Amino acid sequence: MTAILDIGEFSLSFRTATGTAHVLDRIDLAVRPGEIVGLVGESGCGKTTIIRAILGTLPERTAQIGGGRILLDGVDMIGGGKAAQSMRGRDVTFVPQDPFASFNPLFRIGTQIRDLMRWRAPGPNGSRSGRSPQIVEAAVSAMLDAVQLPPAILAKYPHELSGGQRQRVLIAMALLPQPRIIIADEPTTALDVILQAQILSLLRRLAVERGVSVLFATHDLAAAWEICDRITVMYAGQIVEVGPRETFFNKPHHPYTRMLLASLPEPGRDPRVIPGGVPNPLHPPEGCRFNPRCPNVSATCAETRPKLSTAGSDHLVACHHPGAFDVRIAHA
Numbered sequence: 001m002t003a004i005l006d007i008g009e010f011s012l013s014f015r016t017a018t019g020t021a022h023v024l025d026r027i028d029l030a031v032r033p034g035e036i037v038g039l040v041g042e043s044g045c046g047k048t049t050i051i052r053a054i055l056g057t058l059p060e061r062t063a064q065i066g067g068g069r070i071l072l073d074g075v076d077m078i079g080g081g082k083a084a085q086s087m088r089g090r091d092v093t094f095v096p097q098d099p100f101a102s103f104n105p106l107f108r109i110g111t112q113i114r115d116l117m118r119w120r121a122p123g124p125n126g127s128r129s130g131r132s133p134q135i136v137e138a139a140v141s142a143m144l145d146a147v148q149l150p151p152a153i154l155a156k157y158p159h160e161l162s163g164g165q166r167q168r169v170l171i172a173m174a175l176l177p178q179p180r181i182i183i184a185d186e187p188t189t190a191l192d193v194i195l196q197a198q199i200l201s202l203l204r205r206l207a208v209e210r211g212v213s214v215l216f217a218t219h220d221l222a223a224a225w226e227i228c229d230r231i232t233v234m235y236a237g238q239i240v241e242v243g244p245r246e247t248f249f250n251k252p253h254h255p256y257t258r259m260l261l262a263s264l265p266e267p268g269r270d271p272r273v274i275p276g277g278v279p280n281p282l283h284p285p286e287g288c289r290f291n292p293r294c295p296n297v298s299a300t301c302a303e304t305r306p307k308l309s310t311a312g313s314d315h316l317v318a319c320h321h322p323g324a325f326d327v328r329i330a331h332a
């Protein structure tokens with residue numbers, strides 16, 4: 001099946017005052033139509049940088065693309081062309097980490113949603129012009145209903161909403177343009193655990209109902225378990241494993257994935273930390289970037305970067321010494 005989002009061999013670095021930070025190393029990532037894909041990795045591994053490359057929000061003066069492709073529905077998203085620009089906010093929309101910072105504090109929620117409808121959302125026949133106010137109001141009210149918010153929310157200012165309500169409004173705003181794919185960057189980290197689960201299941205249900213794909217970036221494995229069909233694991237700017245949710249949680253092949261899962265807290269045992277630290281992107285290790293921390297390391301690992309290779313059905317792993325590890329986690 002052709003992917004909606006197709007990232008291949010994509011590399012990126014940032015110029016900094018202390019040298020070049022090699023942040024993304026030949027990233028391969030695909031999201032198929034209607035699929036919810038988790039992009040999972042520790043803080044600083046490069047999730048937001050990938051998202052910023054797709055959304056065209058990288059700092060122009062310091063970001064250097066080292067090669068590769070980002071295609072959205074076949075359109076080149078890194079060439080900076082008009083076609084890519086017109087897809088952003090329409091075919092691809094965004095649910096951010098911090099719901100409060102995403103609103104204009106001076107305008108009521110209703111004004112902000114109607115503005116979005118005016119500029120971004122298609123009318124009933126697919127055209128983005130010639131919509132009557134009645135059609136706009138009907139679409140807004142149906143969407144508020146879908147995210148379980150009362151119409152009275154439209155008269156409120158952002159600061160008058162709770163964190164959960166703000167995140168529901170942002171999900172509504174991401175869906176109103178009828179996108180092909182929503183990109184969500186840690187959308188529930190600011191919420192408590194109960195609200196997190198509610199918002200994630202809402203996002204999943206609405207995406208599935210509408211056939212919208214989701215790329216869901218998170219460091220939270222429990223959140224990935226809640227919502228994803230497939231999971232892509234990143235470590236220090238490299239993709240190390242890709243597989244269906246059940247395979248990822250029950251039969252991971254990459255030592256990093258296995259150690260990540262073993263580090264989850266479990267009743268009755270001490271959490272197992274991964275020894276060592278995340279490498280500095282100014283001086284990343286050669287070969288597999290996990291090699292300095294890997295229990296299975298060999299000389300090859302420090303010389304040659306392993307390619308993503310088939311490890312099972314729809315399962316890819318980038319490791320010179322992969323193995324199947326049975327890691328049944330408590331909540332699986």
Ligand SMILES: Nc1ncnc2c1ncn2[C@@H]1O[C@H](COP(=O)(O)OP(=O)(O)OP(=O)(O)O)[C@@H](O)[C@H]1O
Nearest residue numbers: 014016021023042043044045046047048049059281
């Ligand atoms: N504009 C920039 N200039 C220099 N380095 C940057 C810049 N933006 C990000 N980085 C570096 O790139 C690396 C990846 O950062 P990124 O924010 O993409 O990670 P992340 O996985 O999204 O982390 P988090 O979960 O904390 O958001 C980090 O080492 C970060 O310091």
